[in-house]
Amino acid sequence: MTLGLKKIYGFIFLLAQGLFSLYLPLAAQARLKHLGLNTRLPEPRDGDWFLAHATDLHVGQGLKHRDYGMPGFLDSLEGLTGGVGTQRLNELIEKLNAVVREGRKVLVILSGDLTDSGELSEFMEVRRKLNGLSVPWVPLMGNHDTWPYTSCEDEAPAALGDILMTKVFGDVFDTLKQYFQFQGDQRLKPCPDPLSGQVAYLQNFSFSLQGRRFIFLDFNPRYHVRLNEPGIGPEVCLHAQDCGTIGFLEKQLQEARKAGAKVTLISHHPPQVFKIFGKHYAFSRFQKKILKSLLKRYPGVADSWLCGHFHRSFRYKVAGVRVFETGANIGRNGGLVRWFILNNNN
Ligand SMILES: [Fe+2]
Numbered sequence: 001m002t003l004g005l006k007k008i009y010g011f012i013f014l015l016a017q018g019l020f021s022l023y024l025p026l027a028a029q030a031r032l033k034h035l036g037l038n039t040r041l042p043e044p045r046d047g048d049w050f051l052a053h054a055t056d057l058h059v060g061q062g063l064k065h066r067d068y069g070m071p072g073f074l075d076s077l078e079g080l081t082g083g084v085g086t087q088r089l090n091e092l093i094e095k096l097n098a099v100v101r102e103g104r105k106v107l108v109i110l111s112g113d114l115t116d117s118g119e120l121s122e123f124m125e126v127r128r129k130l131n132g133l134s135v136p137w138v139p140l141m142g143n144h145d146t147w148p149y150t151s152c153e154d155e156a157p158a159a160l161g162d163i164l165m166t167k168v169f170g171d172v173f174d175t176l177k178q179y180f181q182f183q184g185d186q187r188l189k190p191c192p193d194p195l196s197g198q199v200a201y202l203q204n205f206s207f208s209l210q211g212r213r214f215i216f217l218d219f220n221p222r223y224h225v226r227l228n229e230p231g232i233g234p235e236v237c238l239h240a241q242d243c244g245t246i247g248f249l250e251k252q253l254q255e256a257r258k259a260g261a262k263v264t265l266i267s268h269h270p271p272q273v274f275k276i277f278g279k280h281y282a283f284s285r286f287q288k289k290i291l292k293s294l295l296k297r298y299p300g301v302a303d304s305w306l307c308g309h310f311h312r313s314f315r316y317k318v319a320g321v322r323v324f325e326t327g328a329n330i331g332r333n334g335g336l337v338r339w340f341i342l343n344n345n346n
Contacts, residue, residue: 030210032264032304034324035339037313038095038332042341044104049210051340052099052108054092055268055308056328058085058144059126060116066151069121073148073156077124085116085330089129092335097134106135107209111308112142112220112268113328117149117231118161123168136176138216139169141203142268142309146220149230159222159232162187162201173205180207184215184252191243196223202239204248210342213256215302217245217267219283226279234309235280236269238287246294253298263302270307270325271318282309288318295319306338313338 032051035041041050060068062084070079100106115122123145130137141161148164149155166187173187185205193200203218218239225233239245249265256263273288274281283291295302296319304322311328313336326338 030212030262030342030344032212032262033341033343034315034322035341037326037338038334038336039339041099041102041104041339044102045343047210047343048105049342050099050104050106051342052096052106053111053306053324053326053338053340054108054329054336055111055326056113056142056311056330057089057092057110057126058113058116058328058330059083059089059129060119060122061085061330062087066117067154068117068119068125068150071150072154073117073119073150075119075121077121077128079121081121081125086125086129088330088332088335089126091333092329092337093129093132095335095337097132100134108133108135108137109214109266109306110137110139111266111306111326112140113144113308114139114142115145118145118156118164119148119150120164120168123164127168127172136179137172138176138214139165139172140216140266140268141165141218141220143220143232143234146222147224147230147232151230155230158198159196159200159220161220162203162218165203166201176207180209182207183213183255184248186243186248189243191239191241193222193239194241195221195237198222200239202243202245202248204245206252208261210344211261212342213252213259213261213263215249215252215256215263215265217249217265219245219267219269233279234269234282236283236287238290246290250294250297253294253301257298257301263304265302265305265321267305267307269309270314271305271321271323272310274310292319295321 069075146161190199206215221237313327314325
Protein backbone atom coordinates (compact mmCIF):
# COMPACT_ATOMS: atom_id res chain seq x y z
CA MET A 1 0.00 0.00 0.00
CA THR A 2 1.34 3.40 -0.92
CA LEU A 3 1.88 6.02 1.76
CA GLY A 4 -0.90 8.14 0.15
CA LEU A 5 -3.50 5.33 0.40
CA LYS A 6 -2.47 4.61 4.03
CA LYS A 7 -3.10 8.26 4.85
CA ILE A 8 -6.55 8.18 3.19
CA TYR A 9 -7.56 4.93 5.01
CA GLY A 10 -6.24 6.39 8.27
CA PHE A 11 -8.28 9.53 7.75
CA ILE A 12 -11.47 7.51 6.99
CA PHE A 13 -10.89 5.37 10.13
CA LEU A 14 -10.49 8.45 12.35
CA LEU A 15 -13.59 10.07 10.80
CA ALA A 16 -15.67 6.93 11.39
CA GLN A 17 -14.39 6.69 14.98
CA GLY A 18 -15.28 10.34 15.55
CA LEU A 19 -18.80 9.90 14.15
CA PHE A 20 -19.30 6.76 16.27
CA SER A 21 -18.23 8.55 19.43
CA LEU A 22 -20.71 11.33 18.56
CA TYR A 23 -23.46 8.75 18.00
CA LEU A 24 -22.95 7.03 21.38
CA PRO A 25 -23.82 10.02 23.56
CA LEU A 26 -26.85 10.87 21.41
CA ALA A 27 -28.16 7.31 21.73
CA ALA A 28 -27.90 7.45 25.53
CA GLN A 29 -29.87 10.66 26.03
CA ALA A 30 -33.40 10.48 27.42
CA ARG A 31 -35.59 13.55 27.26
CA LEU A 32 -37.34 14.81 30.38
CA LYS A 33 -40.62 16.38 29.38
CA HIS A 34 -42.51 18.54 31.87
CA LEU A 35 -46.20 17.68 32.17
CA GLY A 36 -47.43 20.00 34.93
CA LEU A 37 -48.71 20.19 38.50
CA ASN A 38 -51.38 17.68 39.61
CA THR A 39 -52.12 17.17 35.93
CA ARG A 40 -53.79 14.37 33.94
CA LEU A 41 -51.13 12.01 32.64
CA PRO A 42 -50.91 10.61 29.11
CA GLU A 43 -51.43 6.92 28.45
CA PRO A 44 -48.20 5.03 29.21
CA ARG A 45 -46.17 3.62 26.34
CA ASP A 46 -43.51 0.93 26.51
CA GLY A 47 -40.41 2.28 28.22
CA ASP A 48 -42.10 5.37 29.67
CA TRP A 49 -41.20 6.38 33.18
CA PHE A 50 -43.21 9.03 34.98
CA LEU A 51 -41.28 11.19 37.39
CA ALA A 52 -43.23 12.56 40.36
CA HIS A 53 -41.62 15.47 42.18
CA ALA A 54 -43.05 16.37 45.59
CA THR A 55 -41.39 18.44 48.30
CA ASP A 56 -41.75 20.07 51.72
CA LEU A 57 -43.91 17.46 53.44
CA HIS A 58 -43.23 18.97 56.89
CA VAL A 59 -44.48 15.92 58.75
CA GLY A 60 -44.87 17.00 62.38
CA GLN A 61 -46.40 20.36 61.55
CA GLY A 62 -49.99 21.12 62.53
CA LEU A 63 -50.01 19.93 66.10
CA LYS A 64 -50.70 22.34 68.93
CA HIS A 65 -47.73 20.92 70.79
CA ARG A 66 -44.51 21.09 68.73
CA ASP A 67 -42.95 17.95 70.19
CA TYR A 68 -43.97 15.10 67.86
CA GLY A 69 -44.05 11.51 69.14
CA MET A 70 -42.58 11.02 72.62
CA PRO A 71 -40.76 13.85 74.47
CA GLY A 72 -37.42 14.93 72.98
CA PHE A 73 -35.95 14.77 69.46
CA LEU A 74 -34.40 11.28 69.71
CA ASP A 75 -37.80 9.83 70.43
CA SER A 76 -40.18 7.16 69.18
CA LEU A 77 -43.49 7.07 67.36
CA GLU A 78 -45.70 6.42 70.37
CA GLY A 79 -47.36 9.48 71.83
CA LEU A 80 -48.47 12.45 69.79
CA THR A 81 -48.72 11.88 66.02
CA GLY A 82 -50.87 13.15 63.13
CA GLY A 83 -51.14 16.80 62.11
CA VAL A 84 -51.64 18.45 58.77
CA GLY A 85 -48.23 17.44 57.35
CA THR A 86 -49.03 13.76 57.98
CA GLN A 87 -52.55 14.14 56.58
CA ARG A 88 -51.26 15.72 53.35
CA LEU A 89 -48.62 13.01 53.03
CA ASN A 90 -51.42 10.40 53.21
CA GLU A 91 -53.21 12.26 50.41
CA LEU A 92 -50.03 12.43 48.32
CA ILE A 93 -49.47 8.68 48.67
CA GLU A 94 -53.06 7.94 47.64
CA LYS A 95 -52.67 10.21 44.60
CA LEU A 96 -49.44 8.46 43.54
CA ASN A 97 -50.77 4.94 44.08
CA ALA A 98 -53.81 5.78 41.92
CA VAL A 99 -51.44 6.58 39.02
CA VAL A 100 -49.57 3.32 39.56
CA ARG A 101 -52.84 1.35 39.56
CA GLU A 102 -53.43 2.74 36.05
CA GLY A 103 -50.33 0.83 34.92
CA ARG A 104 -47.62 3.50 34.92
CA LYS A 105 -44.01 3.13 36.03
CA VAL A 106 -43.31 5.93 38.50
CA LEU A 107 -40.23 7.20 40.31
CA VAL A 108 -40.97 9.57 43.21
CA ILE A 109 -38.48 12.28 44.16
CA LEU A 110 -38.90 14.03 47.52
CA SER A 111 -36.69 17.12 47.65
CA GLY A 112 -36.45 17.83 51.35
CA ASP A 113 -38.21 19.18 54.43
CA LEU A 114 -39.58 15.70 54.89
CA THR A 115 -40.03 16.59 58.56
CA ASP A 116 -40.90 19.83 60.28
CA SER A 117 -38.17 19.81 62.92
CA GLY A 118 -35.96 16.76 62.25
CA GLU A 119 -37.22 14.72 65.20
CA LEU A 120 -36.58 10.99 64.95
CA SER A 121 -40.31 10.37 65.44
CA GLU A 122 -41.09 12.64 62.47
CA PHE A 123 -38.59 10.80 60.25
CA MET A 124 -40.14 7.51 61.42
CA GLU A 125 -43.61 8.76 60.57
CA VAL A 126 -42.45 9.76 57.06
CA ARG A 127 -40.98 6.28 56.61
CA ARG A 128 -44.08 4.53 58.00
CA LYS A 129 -46.32 6.42 55.58
CA LEU A 130 -44.02 6.01 52.56
CA ASN A 131 -43.94 2.26 53.15
CA GLY A 132 -47.47 2.46 51.72
CA LEU A 133 -46.13 3.68 48.38
CA SER A 134 -46.00 0.92 45.77
CA VAL A 135 -43.23 2.52 43.66
CA PRO A 136 -39.59 3.54 44.31
CA TRP A 137 -39.07 6.83 46.14
CA VAL A 138 -35.93 8.85 46.81
CA PRO A 139 -35.65 11.01 49.96
CA LEU A 140 -33.41 14.08 50.12
CA MET A 141 -32.71 16.14 53.24
CA GLY A 142 -33.93 19.76 53.55
CA ASN A 143 -33.04 22.49 56.01
CA HIS A 144 -35.88 21.50 58.37
CA ASP A 145 -34.45 17.97 58.52
CA THR A 146 -30.87 18.96 59.31
CA TRP A 147 -30.81 20.05 62.96
CA PRO A 148 -33.38 18.22 65.14
CA TYR A 149 -35.35 20.20 67.69
CA THR A 150 -38.64 20.18 69.53
CA SER A 151 -38.73 23.79 70.67
CA CYS A 152 -36.37 26.66 71.40
CA GLU A 153 -35.48 25.01 74.71
CA ASP A 154 -34.80 21.55 73.34
CA GLU A 155 -32.59 21.09 70.30
CA ALA A 156 -29.84 18.68 69.32
CA PRO A 157 -26.25 19.65 70.18
CA ALA A 158 -25.29 19.44 66.47
CA ALA A 159 -26.71 18.92 62.98
CA LEU A 160 -27.58 15.25 63.44
CA GLY A 161 -30.19 15.10 60.66
CA ASP A 162 -27.88 13.37 58.17
CA ILE A 163 -27.29 10.57 60.69
CA LEU A 164 -31.05 10.22 61.25
CA MET A 165 -31.60 10.12 57.47
CA THR A 166 -29.32 7.07 57.27
CA LYS A 167 -30.82 5.48 60.38
CA VAL A 168 -34.36 5.73 58.99
CA PHE A 169 -33.85 5.54 55.19
CA GLY A 170 -30.56 3.58 54.89
CA ASP A 171 -32.24 0.39 53.67
CA VAL A 172 -34.34 2.41 51.19
CA PHE A 173 -31.07 3.34 49.45
CA ASP A 174 -29.87 -0.29 49.61
CA THR A 175 -33.04 -1.29 47.71
CA LEU A 176 -32.74 1.60 45.23
CA LYS A 177 -29.23 0.39 44.41
CA GLN A 178 -30.66 -2.96 43.33
CA TYR A 179 -32.77 -1.25 40.66
CA PHE A 180 -30.84 1.86 39.63
CA GLN A 181 -27.19 2.28 38.75
CA PHE A 182 -25.61 4.64 41.31
CA GLN A 183 -22.62 6.68 40.04
CA GLY A 184 -21.83 8.43 43.28
CA ASP A 185 -22.85 8.23 46.93
CA GLN A 186 -21.32 10.37 49.69
CA ARG A 187 -24.02 9.75 52.32
CA LEU A 188 -21.94 7.38 54.42
CA LYS A 189 -18.58 9.10 53.96
CA PRO A 190 -17.49 11.40 56.81
CA CYS A 191 -16.66 14.85 55.46
CA PRO A 192 -15.05 17.27 57.93
CA ASP A 193 -16.96 20.56 57.86
CA PRO A 194 -14.63 23.49 58.58
CA LEU A 195 -17.53 25.89 59.27
CA SER A 196 -19.05 23.85 62.10
CA GLY A 197 -15.96 21.92 63.21
CA GLN A 198 -18.11 18.77 63.00
CA VAL A 199 -18.11 15.80 60.66
CA ALA A 200 -20.90 15.95 58.07
CA TYR A 201 -22.43 13.12 56.10
CA LEU A 202 -23.39 15.11 53.02
CA GLN A 203 -26.44 13.73 51.26
CA ASN A 204 -24.92 13.89 47.78
CA PHE A 205 -25.56 10.98 45.43
CA SER A 206 -26.43 10.20 41.84
CA PHE A 207 -27.97 7.44 39.75
CA SER A 208 -29.10 6.83 36.19
CA LEU A 209 -32.49 6.05 34.71
CA GLN A 210 -33.04 5.75 30.94
CA GLY A 211 -29.48 6.99 30.42
CA ARG A 212 -30.21 10.25 32.28
CA ARG A 213 -28.19 11.05 35.39
CA PHE A 214 -30.04 12.37 38.46
CA ILE A 215 -27.70 14.26 40.78
CA PHE A 216 -28.92 14.96 44.32
CA LEU A 217 -27.20 17.84 46.13
CA ASP A 218 -27.00 18.77 49.81
CA PHE A 219 -26.65 22.53 50.33
CA ASN A 220 -27.81 22.47 53.96
CA PRO A 221 -25.38 24.15 56.40
CA ARG A 222 -24.15 22.16 59.39
CA TYR A 223 -23.42 25.23 61.52
CA HIS A 224 -26.12 26.91 63.58
CA VAL A 225 -27.29 29.79 61.38
CA ARG A 226 -29.34 31.84 63.84
CA LEU A 227 -28.67 31.36 67.48
CA ASN A 228 -32.03 32.81 68.50
CA GLU A 229 -33.91 30.18 66.48
CA PRO A 230 -33.79 26.37 66.71
CA GLY A 231 -32.56 24.33 63.73
CA ILE A 232 -30.23 25.59 61.03
CA GLY A 233 -32.17 28.29 59.17
CA PRO A 234 -32.80 28.59 55.45
CA GLU A 235 -29.48 29.78 53.99
CA VAL A 236 -27.28 27.77 51.62
CA CYS A 237 -23.84 26.33 52.30
CA LEU A 238 -21.85 25.26 49.22
CA HIS A 239 -19.64 22.88 51.23
CA ALA A 240 -16.59 23.98 49.26
CA GLN A 241 -14.15 21.60 51.01
CA ASP A 242 -12.63 18.78 48.90
CA CYS A 243 -15.26 16.22 49.96
CA GLY A 244 -18.07 18.80 49.68
CA THR A 245 -21.12 19.41 47.51
CA ILE A 246 -19.65 21.76 44.88
CA GLY A 247 -16.77 19.34 44.28
CA PHE A 248 -19.23 16.44 43.98
CA LEU A 249 -21.32 18.40 41.45
CA GLU A 250 -18.29 19.22 39.31
CA LYS A 251 -17.08 15.60 39.27
CA GLN A 252 -20.56 14.37 38.37
CA LEU A 253 -20.92 16.87 35.52
CA GLN A 254 -17.50 15.86 34.19
CA GLU A 255 -18.49 12.18 34.23
CA ALA A 256 -21.90 12.84 32.68
CA ARG A 257 -20.36 14.87 29.85
CA LYS A 258 -17.88 12.08 29.18
CA ALA A 259 -20.69 9.49 29.13
CA GLY A 260 -22.89 11.73 26.95
CA ALA A 261 -25.65 11.67 29.59
CA LYS A 262 -28.10 14.49 30.20
CA VAL A 263 -28.40 15.56 33.82
CA THR A 264 -31.24 16.51 36.14
CA LEU A 265 -30.15 18.23 39.36
CA ILE A 266 -32.18 17.91 42.55
CA SER A 267 -31.69 19.98 45.68
CA HIS A 268 -33.85 21.34 48.44
CA HIS A 269 -32.77 24.93 47.85
CA PRO A 270 -33.57 26.66 44.55
CA PRO A 271 -30.63 28.29 42.73
CA GLN A 272 -31.89 31.74 43.65
CA VAL A 273 -30.74 34.72 45.69
CA PHE A 274 -33.31 35.81 48.25
CA LYS A 275 -32.29 38.26 50.96
CA ILE A 276 -34.50 40.15 53.41
CA PHE A 277 -33.15 42.51 56.10
CA GLY A 278 -29.64 41.13 55.64
CA LYS A 279 -30.70 37.48 56.02
CA HIS A 280 -30.18 34.98 53.22
CA TYR A 281 -33.00 32.54 52.51
CA ALA A 282 -31.18 30.52 49.81
CA PHE A 283 -27.97 31.30 47.83
CA SER A 284 -26.01 34.49 48.37
CA ARG A 285 -24.99 36.47 45.25
CA PHE A 286 -21.45 35.16 45.60
CA GLN A 287 -22.60 31.54 45.96
CA LYS A 288 -24.86 31.84 42.92
CA LYS A 289 -21.99 33.28 40.90
CA ILE A 290 -19.84 30.25 41.76
CA LEU A 291 -22.70 27.91 40.86
CA LYS A 292 -23.42 29.62 37.54
CA SER A 293 -19.78 29.63 36.49
CA LEU A 294 -19.60 25.90 37.29
CA LEU A 295 -22.71 25.12 35.21
CA LYS A 296 -21.40 27.24 32.35
CA ARG A 297 -18.24 25.14 32.22
CA TYR A 298 -20.49 22.21 31.22
CA PRO A 299 -22.90 23.77 28.74
CA GLY A 300 -25.89 21.61 27.80
CA VAL A 301 -25.03 18.82 30.28
CA ALA A 302 -27.52 19.70 33.04
CA ASP A 303 -30.85 20.64 31.46
CA SER A 304 -33.23 20.58 34.45
CA TRP A 305 -33.24 21.28 38.19
CA LEU A 306 -35.96 20.22 40.65
CA CYS A 307 -36.25 21.94 44.03
CA GLY A 308 -38.58 23.21 46.77
CA HIS A 309 -37.86 25.26 49.91
CA PHE A 310 -39.74 28.49 49.07
CA HIS A 311 -43.14 26.73 49.11
CA ARG A 312 -44.06 28.19 45.72
CA SER A 313 -44.37 26.80 42.21
CA PHE A 314 -42.13 28.69 39.78
CA ARG A 315 -40.28 27.97 36.52
CA TYR A 316 -37.27 29.87 35.19
CA LYS A 317 -33.77 29.32 33.79
CA VAL A 318 -30.37 29.64 35.47
CA ALA A 319 -27.23 29.32 33.30
CA GLY A 320 -29.35 27.61 30.62
CA VAL A 321 -30.82 25.06 33.07
CA ARG A 322 -34.62 24.85 33.38
CA VAL A 323 -35.45 25.23 37.08
CA PHE A 324 -38.71 23.79 38.46
CA GLU A 325 -39.57 25.00 41.95
CA THR A 326 -42.49 23.00 43.31
CA GLY A 327 -44.81 24.24 46.06
CA ALA A 328 -45.04 22.51 49.43
CA ASN A 329 -47.05 19.31 49.63
CA ILE A 330 -48.26 20.49 53.04
CA GLY A 331 -49.65 23.64 51.44
CA ARG A 332 -52.12 21.96 49.07
CA ASN A 333 -55.31 20.05 49.90
CA GLY A 334 -54.91 16.57 48.39
CA GLY A 335 -51.13 16.98 48.01
CA LEU A 336 -49.03 18.51 45.22
CA VAL A 337 -47.04 16.63 42.55
CA ARG A 338 -45.10 18.02 39.62
CA TRP A 339 -45.09 15.42 36.84
CA PHE A 340 -42.52 14.67 34.14
CA ILE A 341 -42.27 11.91 31.57
CA LEU A 342 -38.95 10.28 30.75
CA ASN A 343 -38.57 8.41 27.48
CA ASN A 344 -35.91 7.93 24.83
CA ASN A 345 -38.48 8.39 22.09
CA ASN A 346 -40.53 11.46 23.04
FE1 LIG B 1 -40.20 23.79 53.71
